[in-house]
Amino acid sequence: MTKKLYYKDAYMTKFTGKVLSCEEGKKGIAVVLDQTAFYPEGGGQPADMGILGNAKVSYVFIKDEVIYHVVDKALEVGKEVEGVIDFERRFDFMQQHSGEHILSGLINAKYGYNNVGFHLSIDYTTCDFDGELTKEQIQEIEILANESIYQNLAIDCTIYNDQEIKEKPYRSKLDLVGDVRLVTVPNYDTCACCGTHVKMTGEIGMIKCTNVERHRGGTRVTVLCGKRALQEAQQKQTIMAEVSQMLSAKPEVITSNLAKLQQELAEMKQRVASLTNELFEYKVEEYLKTEEPAIYVYEKDLLGDALRRLCLMLVEKTDKKVLVLTGEEGNLKYALGAKSMDVRPLNKCLTSEFNGKGGGKSELCQGSLVGNEAEIRSFYLLHHGA
Numbered sequence: 001m002t003k004k005l006y007y008k009d010a011y012m013t014k015f016t017g018k019v020l021s022c023e024e025g026k027k028g029i030a031v032v033l034d035q036t037a038f039y040p041e042g043g044g045q046p047a048d049m050g051i052l053g054n055a056k057v058s059y060v061f062i063k064d065e066v067i068y069h070v071v072d073k074a075l076e077v078g079k080e081v082e083g084v085i086d087f088e089r090r091f092d093f094m095q096q097h098s099g100e101h102i103l104s105g106l107i108n109a110k111y112g113y114n115n116v117g118f119h120l121s122i123d124y125t126t127c128d129f130d131g132e133l134t135k136e137q138i139q140e141i142e143i144l145a146n147e148s149i150y151q152n153l154a155i156d157c158t159i160y161n162d163q164e165i166k167e168k169p170y171r172s173k174l175d176l177v178g179d180v181r182l183v184t185v186p187n188y189d190t191c192a193c194c195g196t197h198v199k200m201t202g203e204i205g206m207i208k209c210t211n212v213e214r215h216r217g218g219t220r221v222t223v224l225c226g227k228r229a230l231q232e233a234q235q236k237q238t239i240m241a242e243v244s245q246m247l248s249a250k251p252e253v254i255t256s257n258l259a260k261l262q263q264e265l266a267e268m269k270q271r272v273a274s275l276t277n278e279l280f281e282y283k284v285e286e287y288l289k290t291e292e293p294a295i296y297v298y299e300k301d302l303l304g305d306a307l308r309r310l311c312l313m314l315v316e317k318t319d320k321k322v323l324v325l326t327g328e329e330g331n332l333k334y335a336l337g338a339k340s341m342d343v344r345p346l347n348k349c350l351t352s353e354f355n356g357k358g359g360g361k362s363e364l365c366q367g368s369l370v371g372n373e374a375e376i377r378s379f380y381l382l383h384h385g386a
Helices: 089-113 133-152 227-247 250-286 306-316 344-353 373-381
Strands: 014-024 029-033 051-054 055-063 066-071 080-085 113-120 125-129 155-158 181-184 190-194 207-215 218-227 295-298 322-328 331-337 355-363 364-371
Touching: 089 125, 089 190, 089 207, 089 218, 089 227, 089 295, 125 250, 133 190, 133 207, 133 250, 133 373, 155 190, 190 207, 207 227, 218 227, 227 250, 250 306, 295 306, 295 373, 306 331, 322 373, 331 344, 344 355
Parallel strands: 295 322
Antiparallel strands: 014 029, 014 080, 029 066, 051 055, 051 080, 055 066, 113 125, 125 218, 155 181, 181 190, 207 218, 322 331, 331 364, 355 364
């Protein structure tokens, strides 16, 4: 059983421990100490990283109350070694975890929903609740959660034995027996937890919910706390300033200006589509004049669904097979069609010969081809009867 120094002091950055074993395992070289300040992965919280002696610690896990440190160099058994925690990483996780407790406690108290899934990564935190919540409800909870930060409350982490715990109301995903460690934020939450936490709520800095979505009949909330929330705010402020400058508009009218631009763009797309159809009608008549046994068209800059539309317009007015290409040499998109013939065998020939991808129905196939446009034209006209 490894002595857990991180429970004694979550802010401990250095410690010494005696190497009890050092063995090659599935995850790498696994070192066991008599005591450690390295937090092992568990309870939704990632493991600590840092240095142990002259070895780098990349992962820490616990099994049967024994904590294993995965390192890149073997350490001498029986020797005392110094451990150094990557505290910037540790403190970040402490901020996120403590903020999550406050948020979950408030949701449980106000709506009766339980946190049934907690994932803390190096980029974000997600909390899954067993009931549906609106964005407006989460915004209200977010305001209340940040009130706890302004109050700078002391967070208590205490282990209670099986008798003492009977008198304590607390949140837990599991039915626990024996000693239970409770993390308490006064007036906000009491929850069974094995993770590390800040001493005072003020150290969380900020709790910001960045996304709310339906998930498995409940709600998934994405949360950023502390430095992560600050970085997110700075990034969005930069984006807002750039968009504001591009639109020559104040931030408060950006959304209305974007809505106007979207409407203008939609109208422009309709106009372009109309003009494109007029142009295609003219071009179709020219392409149909060919004396070749099959129709071949190469238009370099067809956009959107123009490739498909041009092919279908030609197919509608001829009994011949039609191949339309667009794009740059070596990376061409195609549409292959016919009114009364199955083009799939020919499509298979083309994709096989020119390392292509694509398929479709008997009357129309689409995809991409890798090759020279002139070579594709020659092959198509030679094998159009396939």
